[in-house]
Amino acid sequence: MSSSYATVLRTPGAVRLFGTALIGRLSYGIVPLSLLLAVTETTGSYARAGWLMALFATSGVLVSPVRAGLIDRHGPRRALPPMAAGYALVLLGLAATTWRPGVPYPALLALAVAAGVLAPPLGPVTRAQWSALLPDQALRRRAYSLDTVAEELLYVTGPLLAGLIVAATARPALGLVLGAALVLGGALALASSVPRGSAESEANSAATAERSRPWQLLARTRQPLAAAAAAGAGLGAFGLFAVVFAQRHGQAADVAWVEATLAAGSAVGGLVLGAFDWRASAQTRLAVLTATFGGALALTSLAPTLPLLAAVAALAGLTVAPTLTTAYLLTDELAEPGQRTRAGAWVNACFNAGSSAGTAAAGLLADRFPLPLCLALAASPALAALAAARTGAAGRSAEDAPARAA
Structure with a gap:
């Protein structure tokens, strides 16, 4: 490594x-x-x-x-x-x-x-x-x-x-x-x-x-932008739900342990992603990482104690940096040379916008639904991103079909 x-x-x-x-x-x-x-x-x-x-x-x-x-x-x-x-x-x-x-x-x-x-x-x-x-x-x-x-x-x-x-x-x-x-x-x-x-x-x-091609950049990079937005929304929602969880199982300051394990997992996952050569394409890796991230967030709904919530958060964290890194890499591959900075900025913008939206939605859900259900719902943006990726892939295949036939 x-x-x-x-x-x-x-x-x-x-x-x-x-x-x-x-x-x-x-x-x-x-x-x-x-x-x-x-x-x-x-x-x-x-x-x-x-x-x-x-x-x-x-x-x-x-x-x-x-x-x-x-x-x-x-x-x-x-x-x-x-x-x-x-x-x-x-x-x-x-x-x-x-x-x-x-x-x-x-x-x-x-x-x-x-x-x-x-x-x-x-x-x-x-x-x-x-x-x-x-x-x-x-x-x-x-x-x-x-x-x-x-x-x-x-x-x-x-x-x-x-x-x-x-x-x-x-x-x-x-x-x-x-x-x-x-x-x-x-x-x-x-x-x-x-x-x-x-x-x-x-x-x-x-x-x-x-x-x-002034507007095709967003269409071409639909999958990485959706994945970045999903990661931001999931993390934003989970961050607020973790505070509520900590308050109900001790004190709010204990949420720092959950955030620390998530950050540590993210660092480890990011370093592992870059240390090895992967045969799968960036599109496939991003889809797997997005699904794993969503699955790990869904598992947090089963955590009965704060230490177990922190452990599952570390598992989810293993996919955070790899998901963002792969989103940046895929966006860079799909963008033209003169659009690379803008493409990377769109990934940033989608992640930050997703984080704000996820936090806001979590604030509304936390007062209305049981906390385990809220934690499970934090995984829904990842599912939506996978659906967007499949739609985008189907659209690209339809566009490429005439060219292959010709």
Whole structure:
């Protein structure tokens, strides 16, 4: 396993790409909790902070494919620095306005929406550069696996850093300052690591793809997008149901053990996916992973105690990173060269939108149905994704039939 990942990192330019991307993406682990705490402290209202965070997340999800399209069209070297600079400035503005109480709430909302709109798509840019750097499919799968696992660990490390800042300084706004520095430095370094000729070639390919097939990208990538949305919805719903379960079997804080085992399982699964060569196609692997993920979530409905729920969560976690990694890989295969960044952004957007929808639906279900039934229903998005994949495969077969006959 170690040798396979060492091969990826020994590729010229890989360490620089990976390191600079992680620096910038660490900001996305620090900023959400820092912003939530800073706004709560400034406004004195959890409800207002919640609405602001919802607008921040929603604006980011909605605009993500547009930002990625700009990267594809103009190249990372030209488009990424202005986005990162604008995002960093807005974060500094949020830090300044939340330093002390008294700033009008609409101003905070406007800044939060601006931050969501300007957040640079560092993840999709990184994965597009992995594709350009590693033409070998096996190495690219290992790079994507390593990238996905590292990104998940950043979303664990980031909140811890934000919490340490608050504990040490009692100033959550300082987390926003750190996030601004990280995203600006990381994004500028990432942009400079892209070869100039490669960026220009990608921009030309993007212009050609834009003219020839502007809307076929979503149709071609139906299966990975549905799988990403299902993973987000299932995890979002399970996260809330796990809190309810922990409250009924002890205390709400015990849910941290469930989240920890799920994250650990995801890391192990992601590393295993990239360490071995698989004969099955990406389409087949994704269908199996989606079905396994749904089955594991359904099993949580049978858990009688919190330790058993954590154990089943670890089983489900084994499929999370592999599902997302395979979704990214399949999307990259199906997208044209000039659409890779946008395709990766759509996977991100579907996962995040699914997570928000799953959490919202879980909130409605938890008050109306028995908890075991709610946990079983968390598996339903995976079943829907499998149905969408079969429909998409049937549609592609029908489209290819005339060509084969000819």
